[in-house]
Amino acid sequence: MADSTGKYNIKAVSNMLGIHAGTLRAWERRYQVVDPVRNDAGHRLYTDEHLKILKWIIEQVDKGFTVGQAVDLLDREEIMNAPNSGSEPVNQIEDMKNNIRTALLQFDESAATRHMDHAFNTFSTETVVMSILGGILVEIGELWERGQITTAHEHYATAYIRTRIGMVFQSLPVNGLLPKVLCVCAPGETHEIGLLVFTFYLKQRGYETIYLGGGIPESDIIKVLDETKSKFAVISVTMSGHLDAGLKLVDRIAKDRKDIQVGIGGTAVHRMKTSFKNKYRQHLIGEHDQDADWLDWMKTNNS
Structure with missing residues (x-):
């Protein structure tokens, strides 16, 4: 029983x-x-x-x-x-996160790659990207904000993780029935890993994505939206100093291109004052970077 x-x-x-x-x-x-x-x-x-x-x-x-x-x-x-194949120990994902994070913060690429390969061989690709790499990125960002690691540490770790996530993109099929999504950081924003994880989440579910990353001027973003005929525009803001530019871009797209659904997310967005969250409620892609919230937003705005 x-x-x-x-x-x-x-x-x-x-x-x-x-x-x-x-x-x-x-x-x-x-x-x-x-x-x-x-x-x-x-x-x-x-x-x-x-x-x-x-x-x-x-x-x-x-x-x-x-x-x-x-x-x-x-x-x-x-x-x-069915025979019980066993569940992973509660702390196995945490152990893998700690091993990879420690290796990256020690600039030890060989160890990081060894632990990363072990993670991909143990768990599904989505689990590694969403739960392990996503968790590492949050932790590294917090360490950097508290001044416990240098900018060099943060750049090295994020560059390595960006490369590993990018390696899996090409193998993911596209569902032609799903809308096209442009994914970009707010003007001036260069912290793009959170956006990369979100883009992976969409690609894993068959969405065709145009990933621009960070450092793209507002005028160029608008041009790419028009050229690609994207149905969605997703804007990521990590640093609070770029939030105004991100919200300005949301306002511009929502006003001038009513056929495009525009969303905004990221650490800086989560930290907005309640009054701003209420104003931009329809554009907020999940309050806590949870994939269920992301999917809810996509489905609601694609109905």
Whole structure:
């Protein structure tokens, strides 16, 4: 008989399976994949059976199925009777993040590559990019902001990660039925790794993307939008000093090109005052860089 006792909170499950907590909540809400129990405080607790089901769903998604298709194929009894291949330890993703981050901050490319290759061989590409590399980038950015590492450390680490993420782009197929998305940093913004992770997320789901990165003048961005006939424009702002330029670009596109859906995200956007967030609410791509929020924004603005 399956164990119905809730053992794992949502953070533990997120770490074990390599997906964001927001994604888990979205799956439960949209597809009723699992029904976690609640403790006295109302927090979700997941059982071993839930873990096996969620892991199976993730495996099908990694093979190319949509979540909805995987749910339709789900045979709970078969999954529960299958031999237990085991789950990754809760701290395995954290260990990999720490190993890669430490190697990069020591300028040790050989060690970083060794740990990175191990990560790609252990987890799905999306887990590595979204959960491991994305987490490293956030941590390195925080260390740099606190003055605990130099600009040289930050540039070296982000350049290495940018190259590794870029290597997987070419192998991702495009779904011609999905809209074209232009991805660019705000004028003056050069911190582009968060945008690169978001672009990977879109490409993983079949969107055709035009990735411009950072350092592109506003006039050039407008020209590329017109030339490519993009349906979406996604603007990333990491440093608060470039937020005004980013919001100005949003206003210009929204006013002059009403056929284009424009969104803005990034660390500086998350830190905006509530009054600005309310003003730009329809353009905000997720409050916390969670992939479920990203997909919600894309679907809402593509309807």
